Amino acid sequence: MxxxxxxxxxxxxxxxxxxxxxxxxxxxxxxxxxxxxxxxxxxxxxxxxxxxxxxxxxxxxxxxxxxxxxxxxxxxxxxxxxxxxxxxxxxxxxxxxxxxxxxxxxxxxxxxxxxxxxxxxxAQRVLLRPVPRRAGDLAIALSYTSAVAEARIGGDLYEVVTTPYGVRLLIGDVQGKGLEAVETAAWVLGAFREAAYDEPGLLAVSARLEATLERQLDEEAFVTAILAEVDDGGIHLLNHGHPPPLLLGHDGSVQKVEPPEEGLALGLASLGPGEPKPQRVPFVDGDQLLFYTDGVIEARDPGGAFYPLDERVQVLLSRDPQDALDDLRADLVEHVGGPLLDDAAMLLLHRQQAA
Structure with missing residues (x-):
């Protein structure tokens, strides 16, 4: 400094x-x-x-x-x-x-x-509230980089809430950019914050988000997203066409958590059946789970090479979650060599025994 x-x-x-x-x-x-x-x-x-x-x-x-x-x-x-x-x-x-x-x-x-x-x-403080750094036995880290340098806000969205049903989270990416994307993100976050406390299951939360977007969006707009709920020893995921998260095991392994079936993005229910299939992934003490938006994996260096997140994610092992995620973001910006062309959000969960 x-x-x-x-x-x-x-x-x-x-x-x-x-x-x-x-x-x-x-x-x-x-x-x-x-x-x-x-x-x-x-x-x-x-x-x-x-x-x-x-x-x-x-x-x-x-x-x-x-x-x-x-x-x-x-x-x-x-x-x-x-x-x-x-x-x-x-x-x-x-x-x-x-x-x-x-x-x-x-x-x-x-x-x-x-x-x-x-x-x-x-607007960002209202729309994208600071996530809690601790929720139960979870340490949480966040990184958000907007492609709109002057506004410092974009179409990526995230939220973590502690509900009667456990810790629930949302990460998503609104199609498009600018004020329309910000408005759509506001609708999604508002619907999630309400439904996450009211609905006992993720599928019901997803249905509430879909109903909100059906009223607010035109037929061509959509939002890729992942809904998640943490329980004892595992995490439930509902993937709406979003890049799969990376599971960093306590043994040093790295695994991409692919959904069992491809699900449609939120806002595209009118195209036909495409409801995502829920999945439960073991998530125990010492494990980490990295959620991210496509602005991370689609970031290119001056030569056109995509950012190799699977390789660089090792920096998150055995480090303080927020410091490690800050280092990963710095590595992403260095890879690009200039301003990002798309918003990039990363949300890291580290399961550890509560102090």
Missing amino acids: RSRLSARFTSHVTLQALPFAAIAAVTVIDLMAGTTLGFLPLLTLGPTFASVYGGVRRTFVVGGVAILVCLPLSLYNDVLGRWQGYVILATIAAVTGASMLAARLRLRRERELADVRRVAEA
Whole structure:
């Protein structure tokens, strides 16, 4: 953290000094070149650089410094009082004015983006509430990375609740992106939070979600999802067309938990029979279960290779769940080498004796 803050401070100082460094560099070059070559128009680099990082007033000050430096240099180059000198001064003044306008527009845009971030973060706190770090004998870790960097929220969804029927969870991925995907995620999460407490079985919870989406979505929209319920020694899963979770055994084994039958995504019940078949998987002390969305396994590196989650998941073994999941997310971002093209959510359950 200290090195990151130091890097930010260094970058800030560099950007603040850049306009004056540009003016100084042009001054030195012009003096060394003599009167045969004219570099005075390059003094406009000062206010131009200032508009990229500074405000309107700072850009005006830098432009004024550029004009003050230009006057003795014009005398040195024997253009002071001539039309060439007037053109150079007018050019610096015009570029300074344009840079001030650009700085004002940039600051307005930054304020708008800051407002968007605050609203999106508030919406995220309501929609995607922090999951409990402990539920019974489960340690829970979460990682969520939105592909929409400015909004910090997307169409992936998750929830963990403790109900009279045990710990239940949901992880899903809404088809599409943007505000429509966020709205659909809100409908699904609201329906799940209510049904998870009311319905005694996962199939009934699934039916409630399907009924909600049937009322709210058009025929082409859908949500892939996994519903789960933890019991003594095992976990019940209901897979609606979602990527299968990975079971990391206490013995170091890694197993992909494929559903017994392919189930339709939520919202596609009108296409015909496709209700997922419930399955129960042994889940004992020391085991871990990683749920994830397709934004993880479909993330590509610059060469087009998919992220090898099955291979990299070993980082989750014998570590604090949240620290290990943070390391896995960092490895995912490093694999991509830039912003993710799709939302990526990971939810890790670690079964361990309660303290």
